[in-house]
């Protein structure tokens with residue numbers, strides 16, 4: 001076995017680990033300042049190769065730090081069906097990343113032994129990267145790692161995160177999910193989009209135009225590539241295309257969602273339809289300004305509601321008996337949960353933050369719509385549901401209404417990237433739904449009214465002192481924190497608040513909602529103070545927002 005590892009060890013010294021540096025595979029892989037990541041990349045190349053040998057399938061490695069600032073970078077592993085890597089291997093990733101050079105052989109042997117990996121097995125790894133300055137050399141380090149262990153690699157170069165997930169899934173399903181090429185991706189999604197919008201006869205020209213904030217990232221480049229495929233039915237104006245602005249700086253989906261305001265670099269006229277991608281194009285949020293110049297955000301919760309409404313109508317029209325559910329996190333606006341449960345009568349599940357949790361929960365249903373409030377999400381159809389829809393669409397004995405619904409459902413499945421949240425695919429789906437329903441952003445927005453809310457960050461010396469339960473909605477430790485939050489929440493109407501340690505930043509996140517913005521802001525501030533005092537805050541005490 002050692003012979004196979006010799007080359008890896010030799011090459012590893014060309015990607016030295018800063019002694020003592022400890023990093024953890026977090027909510028979405030490793031993520032930190034790009035300068036600290038070279039050894040991590042090489043070792044993730046090694047680990048992906050081992051994972052490929054274990055699963056006898058192609059594994060993906062994506063180099064990106066999503067919505068983080070330009071100077072950061074990160075890496076995550078993609079499992080054979082295009083899903084996030086399985087939790088046990090997140091542990092191996094941390095183990096391998098933190099081994100000092102002299103312990104690396106032992107770490108590789110340990111993983112190989114525990115997983116009973118046949119080291120002579122062939123391996124295949126797909127690699128992709130975002131547009132950060134550091135991504136080129138870091139993705140080369142991943143490729144070096146794969147080569148060092150004798151794996152085959154395919155370098156996709158610049159791709160969005162969801163595009164790489166898609167490629168991995170296509171490859172491992174022998175093309176059943178689609179063709180593992182960029183052309184294959186565009187052609188699958190765009191053909192479905194054109195088919196869906198063909199049925200939208202009452203759409204005005206105005207509704208065919210969309211402004212997209214590309215966050216100065218990879219999404220902007222990929223939209224440019226795709227534009228000509230959908231031009232007939234959707235004209236896209238791309239802003240923040242990376243030609244001058246800085247990645248994610250005052251723009252992108254995370255900025256718009258957290259700041260609740262339009263991004264820089266885009267001029268919005270009242271009524272314009274706009275959306276923002278994040279830095280690796282796996283998140284999307286929509287927005288518009290009204291005639292008073294007031295900004296309106298349509299976030300992941302609104303997107304989930306729109307998609308769920310549309311799918312439920314189609315399922316009814318098709319006469320299918322399929323169970324549909326929406327999966328959310330604690331950050332979902334309380335109004336959305338109430339609307340989905342009380343008015344739409346759909347099942348709503350709440351999971352911990354992080355798409356792998358939502359994805360997993362959504363798999364339990366015939367149709368699982370999952371979205372984080374920040375705009376990361378997709379729809380999963382069970383194999384049985386897909387087969388039922390397919391059969392119905394091919395059934396010549398049913399009436400026209402059922403047939404049309406079944407055919408629309410089929411194209412809807414095709415336009416969706418079921419491997420992971422995908423801003424491009426979500427955008428095409430949302431555009432198609434709005435077109436089919438002849439709906440404006442204002443009408444979509446009016447489905448329910450968001451409760452005013454606020455998200456804040458608190459710096460503490462060790463955020464792990466906060467332990468949570470009940471899908472992160474309650475703090476189990478430190479002692480007294482939950483009681484303090486409960487007391488504060490009681491002061492306000494329709495209020496809710498929670499605090500949890502971030503999985504991607506060294507902060508505690510505080511969320512609050514209430515029936516007015518002033519109250520949501522006040523509650524968020526008061527809970528931040530409680531966190532600061534009870535969980536070891538550092539620096540200045542949080543200041544009130546007003």
Ligand code: NG1
Nearest residue numbers: 027028353354372374502503504505
């Ligand atoms: P953390 O930092 O754990 O809150 C953030 C997002 C997640 C998810 C991950 C991965 C919020 C409140 N949190 O996680 O939803 O998207 O980043 O990118 O938006």
Ligand code: ZN
Nearest residue numbers: 066278280282
């Ligand atoms: Zn992202």
